[in-house]
Amino acid sequence: MKKKIDLYLLTGFLGAGKTTFLRNILEELSHEKVGVIMNEFGKIGIDGDIIRKDGLQLTEINRGSIFCSCLKLNFAQSMLEMADKDIKYLFVESSGLADPSNIGEIMAGVKSFKGDIYQYKGAICVADALNFMDQLDDLETVERQIKHCHLAVLSKTDLVDEERLAGIIERIKEINPRVPIETSSHGRLDYNFLKEDLMQYKWSESEDTTNVPENKPKTLTINFDSPLESKKLSDFIDEIKKDAYRIKGFARLEDGWSQIDVVGNRLDIKTTESRNEEQLVVISKIGPQIIRPMAKAWDEKVGIPMKMR
Structure with a gap:
């Protein structure tokens, strides 16, 4: 029987540093077989070129959010195809405008076709300390990303003072009281979370996503x-x-x-x-x-x- 694939979802608003964070994880796991599904809103993917390397199983899904009905089936199909690859880890980098609230529904659909092939290890949300508070006021998507994550990583912390940083942490805790919060420098942090079950910090149940074709x-x-x-x-x-x-x-x-x-x-x-x-x-x-x-x-x-x- 094939060993389960560890699945991580990477979320965070546009420009938070998800791709830098992912690239550093891929360097950390350079000795492992890894797959990546990369989602961008643009018609043409930019970030896929940044992480592409020999031996990496990469699928790009563009033109919207993988959690929207417009691309949800494409996302599930990509996960089914990745399940047949010889990989130990699968990282899904969602678009910065993606609301992952319905990841449980999508995972259940994949399981019904492929069995228990994936072990969902949790969602990691990269939050841009410089812009997070403004983004949170403007878009529900940003709050949903925090609400449904199991590890929050604060990026660009060198660009804010300690008072602002403390305010961001307090606000994150209001949205998701259980989530552990880490700070990163240039997308790097302690990668011990790869050995941890982040799902122990689950706070919110799956719900309907706010990503719909009408607000794309x-x-x-x-x-x-x-x-x-x-x-x-x-x-x-x-x-x-x-x-x-x-x-x-x-x-x-x-x-x-x-x-x-x-x-x-x-x-x-x-x-x-x-x-x-x-x-x-x-x-x-x-x-x-x-x-x-x-x-x-x-x-x-x-x-x-x-x-x-």
Whole structure:
């Protein structure tokens, strides 16, 4: 009989640091056989390129949340296919806008087809200490992610003072009184949780997700094929960031290929390995109304040909 696969769900709002956290776990487990299901709202996955490596079983599910009825069956099918792979661990990185409240229903469906192949070890929620309180006020999704997690990991703690950090911990405990809370530096922490049964901290039962086709955010992709000046890119982002949950992608800048990441008011740019194409993915707060001002800002601030879809 095949040994059960340890299943971990990784949640957290857009830009919290889930992919960095996952990449570090994969380094920790480099001697193990691991599968990853990666979920992004964009039409094109960006983060899959960041963690892709030889020997990793990777499936990407884009264009929405894996907990929404629009992709729930795709998610279950991917889990069924992963069950046939020779892996010891399966990590599911959900979209930052995903509400995992119905994970129990999806797991039950997989079990009915494949038997007790997965051992659900728990949900790990990465919370961005810099932006968490503002995000919590704006979106129910953020509260649901905390409510249904079994380990909370606070990222970017170096960017907030001790008073703000204490307030975040207190708020998390109000939503989920049982969850253990860890702090991480650059996505790293003690990985002893891999030997622990996080399900002992279960606080809330499965419920209907708030992810439905009707509230699915509008996602746009900008493709271009010319190098960019950092200043022009920054000016463009300054024009549209107030209307975007998240902006991320790759571009050729003065120092070569760079990874672009925007959460809230913060723009992070870091060098990366060569890519096949330049692109930016924008998740809109205001739906398709962002299209016209985004095109105008690109023409005025950047001024090179691009295609938006």
